[in-house]
Amino acid sequence: MRSQEPRSSASCAACKLLKRRCTPNCIFAPYFRSDEPKKFAKVHKVFGASNVSKILIEVPEEQREETVNSLAYEAEARLRDPVYGCIGAIALLQRKMIELQHDLALARARLARYAATTSSAIISSDRVSMGPFGEFQVPAASCGGFIDSFSLNSYEVNQDAHMYDFSQIPYV
Incomplete structure (x- = not known):
């Protein structure tokens, strides 16, 4: 010893x-x-x-x-941190972990939608609707549906993101 x-x-x-x-x-x-x-x-x-x-x-x-x-x-x-000490550091790390889990869930949802759109359909027109953001011109090589995965479907995912509002977690 x-x-x-x-x-x-x-x-x-x-x-x-x-x-x-x-x-x-x-x-x-x-x-x-x-x-x-x-x-x-x-x-x-x-x-x-x-x-x-x-x-x-x-x-x-x-x-x-x-x-x-x-x-x-x-x-x-x-x-x-005289008030919270190491508990403040723990709370900060937990908050970051929750935010990263949320970001990972959004990324997985976008990836799943991208995989679904590339395997089921190819962009058939030369215009893509961006929901409330209007339309834009798609180049001849449309990246195999990549742009489509970030169109209306991603907007819907972001609309659901309000239920993951982490601003109410006390910040330390």
Whole structure:
């Protein structure tokens, strides 16, 4: 385990910041090395040295490394966003995931309509209706129905997109 590794005579980052002598049985030494002073400074600023030592004493020794990493991550997030902390980052990622799932669903619907139009019909006239956007001239080589897939069918998909309004999700 990390706590049984031999240490150098230098104080750990916690003892340096707290301006005290680092003892051989220092609870912070295995997890806050002297070359990472900012890590402990952030954790100390958010949680306090006393609370961190209490947490480390209560946690089994094999889980202390992960506990310190979690505390450091939470402290970093809390310093960046004092109100929401890491929950704000989680909420932001969830919102982005929902938006990407919506975009993927729209892309799949367009792809399915494109596949259906290219396999069932070829543009028969030289004009394509764009629903409320009017008509436009199609060149002689009509890209095998590609333009048709983004005509009225895509407009209908976009009309249904209002039910996926994610603006009501709280932004963090």
